[in-house]
Amino acid sequence: MAGQITSSMGVAAPRIKAATSEPWWVRLALTGLAILFLASFLMVPLLAVFTEALRKGIQAYFESFREPAAFSAIKLTLLVAGISVPLNLIFGLAASWALAKFQFRGRSVLITLIDLPFAVSPVISGLVYVLLFGLQGWLGPWLSDRDIQIIFAVPGIVLATIFVTFPFVARELIPLMQEQGTEDEQAALTLGASGWQTFWRVTLPNVKWALLYGVILCNARAMGEFGAVSVVSGHIRGKTNTLPLHVEILYNEYNFVAAFAVASLLTLLALVTLVLKAIVEKRAHAASAA
């Protein structure tokens, strides 16, 4: 019996060693495969966007942005992100604070609800608003009598975007706040701080990097959202088209240079997002190490 055990252990030891140090060619092949995969699925399309956009020269590229419809799409996208991101920041902070620092009835239901927009197809997210605010919807006739336009106008686009980008901030903050626990807050309260002071001086600084990270992701999605916005937009040229919708329209009008030029703008946004994300991650890491 004993001999059997030692012999099996004796075999197991080199196996463990072999498992952690593969021969060089395996490592090379695996790394090569990963790079090849990244190159063909990420880099090539990325390059394609820019080459198509610059196909007719740099002047044609910049002309694409001077067209009023493109300009208004940029403005609308900034406006929509400018409204929905701050609102989701406030909501995300409030929700994660409540969920992480307090125990109450229905808490788990609320956590599930926050994730709902991730689980629902964007098209459904848009249709919800059509059903609510559409002329045939619940509130439609009432709104129409008062000449309030929600869907097929800017408010509808903002609402759909808020819905889709709902979870980003909260999802970043909840795990961190839960991990941090309530000791800091309790200490602050015992030292005589008010609830509001505790929030501003203890809770918020503790999560500021995660918050920034969530805001960056939220913003990227808010500017890039297509499905939900497409349903509620009405596609009025120069009025209710965001950048992603404008790209589709230009493409459908055989205006390929302009389509890819505008697409390159969204691509740049993605790259900036990635860089910011990397910086924030590094800072956050440094802060937690300190």
Add this chain to the structure above:
Amino acid sequence: MTNRFLPTIHGRLRELVRGTVLVIVAATVFAYGADIQLLNVSYDPTRELYVDFNKAFASYWKEKTGQNVTIEQSHGGAGKQARAVIDGLEADVVTLALAYDISAIAEKAKLLPEDWQSRLPHNSAPYTSTIVFLVRKGNPKGIRDWSDLVKPGIEVITPNPKTSGGARWNYLAAWAYVLEQELGDLEKLHDPQFSEDVKKAEAKARDFVAALLKNVPVLDSGARGSTTTFVQRGIGDVFLSWENEAFLAVNELGPDKFEIILPSLSILAEPPVTVVDRNAKKHGTLEVAQAYLEYLYSPEGQRLAAKHFYRPVNPESADPADLARFPEVELVTIDNVFGGWKNAQETHFNDGGVFDEIYAPAG
């Protein structure tokens, strides 16, 4: 440590809120500051036509009344666009692919009277079109007529009849072709003496269209989506297309790549236009909206229609060189073969209709 962050975060948050409020206020002021605005909700292939036409109308209106009018455009599959207007997209005028979609707006949302189609000449269609085949240069699969579309191995591109007006014309044209083949004379449809023959022919048509749909690899939601599928992505052997859309594709993307094939029989497509009364009244644009549509019938409107490959209803105002591009073809009408759009829609395209029965997505 904590104190250092307090003023910055607090201050920035306040700035952010203040900035947001400012932007909202600015956007509202901007929206109300403009001149007369007209929203034309249209179907897919009219984009280029209305870019030109809107400019022409704006300068005509300016000259006539001194008012500046800007026309906003929204394009998409006709069925989808009609749905959007029903749901509250506040179109002043609609210029859609077929009468049924406008009737749906009248019926479901009561935004215009149900007799809208008699308000303007020629069934409210200032231009007509038809369905043609677009094939790859040299016609490698030898597609000449509808009967070639059901051959095995032929990939046919057509949009989804549920959402696209063009697709419904395609479908009905194929159906009419079989009826004509089987009956020899479409007048038999109206003669009770031949009701047995008609029944048989209808069954044949049903099988034919089912076989045709089997050859369709993707159903896009609008005509323009299908064009890009065929033209840009290179999928399919033949594209059942609006005549104007086919001409446009050939012109924009190279006569060296595509050819237009005219089948032995096609359908007279009448894309109608009308004012959406309730919206226009609400916006105070009734007068300019009416003038806008009437201008489509004017010599200038007719000239522009022909320029953009639509068959004008008053060809004498169009450029003869533009007219020469339209070949002669036997065209049947929806009223004659299908008893009007309402009938055709209810029999074929509504939920549970013939299309639902015969179409099974590939897979």
